[in-house]
Amino acid sequence: MQQTTIAILGAGAWGVALANLATANNHDVRLWSRRGSQTLETVVKDAQIVLSAISMKGVSDVASQIKSLPLSPQTIFVTATKGLDPKTTCTPSQIWQTVFPHHAVVVLSGPNLSQEIQQSLPAATVVASNNRPGAEFVQLVFSSHCFRVYTNPDPIGVELGGTLKNIIAIAAGVCDGLHLGTNAKAALVTRGLTEIIRIGKSWGAKTETFYGLSGLGDLLATCNSPLSRNYQVGYQMAAGKTLAEILSHLPGTAEGVNTCQVLVQLAKQQSIAVPISEQVYRLLQGEITPRQALEELMLRDIKAEYN
Ligand SMILES: NC(=O)C1=CN([C@@H]2O[C@H](COP(=O)(O)OP(=O)(O)OC[C@H]3O[C@@H](n4cnc5c(N)ncnc54)[C@H](OP(=O)(O)O)[C@@H]3O)[C@@H](O)[C@H]2O)C=CC1
């Protein structure tokens, strides 16, 4: 394909990995970070794709800054952030689409631990949008022999799969940190997926999306890898560290911590049962110990698997 000009916002672990993938495909890549020397205006000028790999806490602010800058009407926005906005409870793609209602917005999400991508290990991801040509263009830009990109027409499902699995990854870290065994982990991840689907369906996502790369796929990656920062949060809490201690040494962002707070609040308002997320929330708040969280989950009223 022809060389594409891509502005990547956020020079953290994921922004840099995505920039390297696009550079390896011979695209013209400009990386922006608030600590860098280039202005946002210079970086987004004439960009065909503006990809955000900014942590959730910076998305709204950066999107509003770009709003006042000159952009081609054809510019496609890609969001790779996995979080929920605490102020509005919106997903990152909802924020980008609200600020840029006339532009295509594409969600990029999948089992993509950045350290493995940086080593050019094989991986697959999903690009999802209501704008099919937009998603197909982004697919072409990033696809390579080591990065297989699928399209999907359910952006909210793909985004929620990648976002909500972070809460379950914290729980999986606790499970491994307490040495609860393989059966416990399988039960936790499977019931975690059921919980994600329950929320996703009520927010308009398709069930089948959660059985794909951004749901089940990302659960398998982050619930089983010490490379996942969210998993590390749970694992280290099981070892008795406080959340503050863990976050002060964590390399990068563990979005699941804030996502859990937003999700539990929303689920309560909407009367959606999220028992695992609720225990993760209480644990993160310091209200209960990892062992108490386990007991609470095991001693819930017995019920049918699906209802
Ligand atoms: N790492 C991974 O494996 C993957 C991460 N993700 C998601 O990508 C997002 C970023 O993750 P990752 O790169 O790992 O995190 P990092 O902590 O490594 O980087 C975060 C980036 O966001 C920027 N940022 C944070 N707050 C603001 C703000 N207020 N304004 C502007 N920029 C801000 C940081 O800038 P600064 O350096 O100046 O602080 C940094 O560039 C997260 O949502 C994560 O869930 C998705 C898939 C894989």
Ligand SMILES: O=C(CO)COP(=O)(O)O
């Ligand atoms: O989302 C990720 C992999 O797909 C990265 O997970 P962590 O943010 O937990 O490191």
